[in-house]
Amino acid sequence: MKKSEKINGYGERFGLIIAFFIMIITISFLSDRFLTLPNILNILRQSSINGIIAVGMTMVILTAGIDLSVGSILGLTAVITADLLHSGIPVFLAILLGLLLGFCIGFVNGLLITKFKIPPFIATLGMMTLARGLAFTYTQGKPITGLNESFRVIGTGMIGSIPLPVIIAALVFFLGYLFLKRSRHGENIYALGNNETAAEFSGIPVKRYISLVYALSGFLSALAGMILIGRLDSAQPIIGQGYEFDAIAAVVVGGTSFTGGHGSVWGTLIGVLIIAVINNGLNLLDVSSFYEQVVKGVVIAIALLLHRLAQKKN
Amino acid sequence: MKKNLSFLLILLLVISTVSFAGGNKEESDGLTLGLSLSTLNNPFFVTLKEGAEAKAAELGAKLIIVDSQDDPSKEATNIEDLIQKGVDALLINPTDADAIVPSIKKANAAGIPVFTIDRGAAGGDVVSHIASDNVAGGKMAAEYMVELLGGKGNVVELEGIAGTSAARDRGKGFNSVVSGNSGLSVVARQTANFNRAEGLSVFENILQAQSEISAVFAHNDEMILGAVQAAEAAGRTGIIFIGFDAVDDAVNAVKSGKLAATVAQQPAEIGSLGVDAAVKSLSGGSVESSIPVPLALVTK
Incomplete structure (x- = not known):
């Protein structure tokens, strides 16, 4: 059974991979700059931020939940981390506190959902507004600019010729994979996503797992935020606004089901890359801003359609 | 004993009411302006607000500031509140040129002069529009x-x-x-x-x-x-x-x-000129229907 499931999962993603390759080939015909090493690294670096958030989002959606607060958590933790750096505390401590804050806010989401039975959509929608509001009050609407150079390495550093954010994102994907597919915890998360009541009866601590995935989602949002402000050398209270849509789009394009229990981080990775490639392609080809969103919507729709067709054949 | 206590309470109540009323009267001596901003999520409007506050303090006017958070419906209720409070003039930085029109008409009906700031309005009676080009x-x-x-x-x-x-x-x-x-x-x-x-x-x-x-x-x-x-x-x-x-x-x-x-663009100047125009107009002076705020190129 395990084996057939695996093949099925691969087959499902097959359509998506085909769509991705068609996209790459098309753009490479239209722009000779597209398939160059610097541009590939550029695309990977740009996808790292959405990628890291999307791994957390994948786990959340696997439990049949949703996290609308990721962009706001990113924003709040980013401005607080930037402010901590300005206060002169050691860099590793600022990073640690920022990540911890992201984890805690996510955990509060989890508590609202498990203890107070608030639907994930509503609970995280509330947190989205609250965290963004706090980011604005905390900064009084002004950006915090000029960050510690040794902190900025997290966003601007290179190991060999590979940007550090790409390495961090790759690590997050790999750990996400190990956690979901190679540990008992992952199995439990899939099980509770498939059928929460059944999982509860079989003795899985459902509430604890749900709190955990939201906390991880918050943690990863904070991590993504640090890379982003490292790159920008500045944290604006508005930073990360709308990132929830990109993350959710990547997860869903990547074949993870909204009803939970079905999907993987590798599908999400393809979803993240598709979105980054669309954005990159539109800029390379200098598509007018009026058509940009139309093109984006059509491309995503076509990718999903191919995905569905491949799924049916399987 | 009980009677005495209630008498005392009533006495306290009367005293406090009288003293509150006195307080109110004192405050209404200066001009009160309402400033509705499209958003305070943008440093530009924060600076604009600060410019308006500084000018209001200088001219001895009271400034009530509300933030629409880029939401026209929030803006409408905010402005309604300001009208209820009986401000002497409204300075509005609309979230949207069309959506603001009903609010401006309400202020017109209440006899409160309206000034638009940075963004214009598509209708209603506006005394003056203050913005840079x-x-x-x-x-x-x-x-x-x-x-x-x-x-x-x-x-x-x-x-x-x-x-x-x-x-x-x-x-x-x-x-x-x-x-x-x-x-x-x-x-x-x-x-x-x-x-x-x-x-x-x-x-x-x-x-x-x-x-x-x-x-x-x-x-x-x-x-x-x-x-x-x-x-x-x-x-x-x-x-x-x-x-x-x-x-x-x-x-x-x-x-x-x-x-x-x-x-x-000089946001502090826009806010400042807005307050200035409102106070000038309220104290009987005449103001231009469009006040262009000078732009400047900042170079090293």
């Missing part, structure tokens, strides 16, 4: 770019949110100069939605597509500051960056030489 600002940026480039080079335009009046007007001003200059060619014209993180990623992509870029103009500072980071990370030097708005970060970047220039 974005088209002139775009032109100013382009002219400076032409001067720095000696009239030759590949230029990039980072546009604001498609369809907003700021993006339209700044682009119009910029392009009116650039298109008339045969030495300049616009090699990329992309939107980065007034956002710094998008300015970074969009310009990164443009850098990949264009090996020769001499200058970049962005419709606001947030985008140009993102673009500066992109060029720095890619090790591309010698590009002239010009922004718009002169927010603190951009002014600092001009000082450190990272930005060539930024067009200063």
